[in-house]
Amino acid sequence: MRFAPLRHRPIPISRNQQLDVVNRAARYFSHHFSEEISSEALAHSIGVSAEWLDLCFDHCRGKTPFQALQHFRLSRLFEGIAQQPNSTLQQQVHSCGLASVMAANRLFEELFGIGLAPFRRICRRAAADQLLHRGQP
Incomplete structure (x- = not known):
């Protein structure tokens, strides 16, 4: 079974809220970049689900959190x-x-x-x- 790319899935929060999620993740990266970081742990630490995290990165940066x-x-x-x-x-x-x-x-x-x-x-x-x-x- 094949799924549609993430970019075609709507995200029901504002662009500012999406950017806030991405910026919180970036701050987390700056403090923990030398550690092993899983998407789930990152999402949990900034208070969103892993799916929301992926969607926000895709919409704002065009890449996954792992790529970022x-x-x-x-x-x-x-x-x-x-x-x-x-x-x-x-x-x-x-x-x-x-x-x-x-x-x-x-x-x-x-x-x-x-x-x-x-x-x-x-x-x-x-x-x-x-x-x-x-x-x-």
């Missing part, structure tokens, strides 16, 4: 590598709640257009250049 969480984690990974390019990719990936370096690399490359290792090399060079320029007037 992955995007958030990848953005944090980008920031973490840029700020601390000398830490290992394994440490960085783990601290962002991502499963493995290999999976994170594939997702990172899809989102940012560059793999983890080349991005870290660029960040290392940038950090070295900053140190070099600090020593000169």
Whole structure:
């Protein structure tokens, strides 16, 4: 049996209420991104059902809560590598709640257009250049 895509299902709450649900979920992501997060636990923590959560994300962002969480984690990974390019990719990936370096690399490359290792090399060079320029007037 095949179901219609979520976007074709009506949602009987206002756009502001939908955005409020999505924003509450985003705040939850920012505090718990390094942990394992299930849709049910997320929905429960922000006071809605998992179905409402899915519908709100679909209507407001065009993606699932899991996709939004992955995007958030990848953005944090980008920031973490840029700020601390000398830490290992394994440490960085783990601290962002991502499963493995290999999976994170594939997702990172899809989102940012560059793999983890080349991005870290660029960040290392940038950090070295900053140190070099600090020593000169």
